[in-house]
Amino acid sequence: MTMQESGLPPGLEFYETDLFIPTYRLGDGDNGWRLRAAALSISPGYWTPTRLVRDMVALLRHGDTWMSTSPMELESQEIGVRLAHGHVLICGMGMGWAAVNCALRPDVTRVTVVELDPAILALHRELDLTAQVPPSARAKLHLVQGDAYSFVPDQPVDLLMPDIWLPLMNDGRVEEVRHMQANIQAGAVYFWGQELEIARHGVAWGYDLDDAGIAATIRRLDLPLIGPAIDDYAGKLRGAVRQHMRGRWLPGSVSPPLV
Template sequence: MDRAAGGEVRLPLRLAGELGLRVADARPHRGGCERHEVVVVADDPGVRLAHGHVVVFGLGMGWSAAASALRPEVESVTVVEFGPAVIALHEALGIFAQLPPEARAKIRIVRGDAHAWMPDGPVDLLMPDIWLPLVSDGRVAEVRRMQAKVRAGAVYFWGQEMEIARHAALAGRDLDDDGIRATIADVDLLLIGPDMPGYAEKVRLAAQRPMRGRWLAGASRAPK
């Protein structure tokens, strides 16, 4: 498993299946054996911009942690998971054990509560991913409380684009670059992603099918 060009990650087909990833391409594995490797495009801004010490709240399938650890810009990845059964499942599946040694060595899993955990050193990127639904009220406030304890240099959270769209709608803003930047300023979190090319379009797409009308109470209209 290694890092391909741009936002791509190259990994064995079996591991891609265990992580539940959509395969972008498949080709014979180097060495000509029967295993295959696949290319997965990491379009998650958090993964694409991960660097230094990354903290992930919520282990899930382990995609964010694994993909972040593969980046040479990332020095270490701390995963905070509340559920012992989730940690045990990962250990049984050996998902991270399939990473190259240098990437595997970066990952540390600790059992803890995302709402209470505090780091013992500087954190460059915080990626909270503890929610089951794509959209939930109060998520921005939750992330603010987490960030108040972690004090990371940057934040990217699950459902971020949808929350930006929801808060823009509440403020009566359009989903253009100016509207998104103004909304992020109101959210008052050090969010990464907005400086990426095409980010406004990513937010607009998030505001369509996945949103399904779940706007914040008080929003007069869906943003354009």
């Protein structure tokens, strides 16, 4: 059957990643949480174009998708995972993808996950994703029930990765991350939707969305953000802006031309 005969748009490529995607057991959890899958779907990336996705799994609650194995979701956490090192503290368990992939990184010594909702913790006890990774990675993973806004670690943290929000952007996100960082004092931070917040603030401050403008913006945000160490970070950031900003710039900003 051709793409046209299947009803799918022609020219779409399949999404591929070298990062680990666990196998999820589908079903219903407590407090309205559900895991569902689609055998074949079409999804935009975070910074890349729309592609076909095989066997995409989503974590749903009351009709909202909190996480999925879509290109957008995985790419939007990928930089933090690839730069993970030492003791990583993740706020928000979600589907556990970032936690498991951080634990698989050789430079990571410990992964602490802080999750507020006991129903999500119960769901992960049933899923037992750690059974799908080697014992060396499994031993690094530690789940803690707690509030991301008040949690204080009992040992130094090298990388803080907060991902506790349903929308990709919200106006208070930078201040919320600063609040978490004040308690945690991590050596580095990578938060969900970071590229869009760098872009929004940088444009509002009159910077270009290039390497120099991004570096200047990060300095003014007063957070130890990582990301520019990734190849073509500025290009990826601009790709995320094209895909997802949709005019939601900070008040008074003029939408920049993006090439």
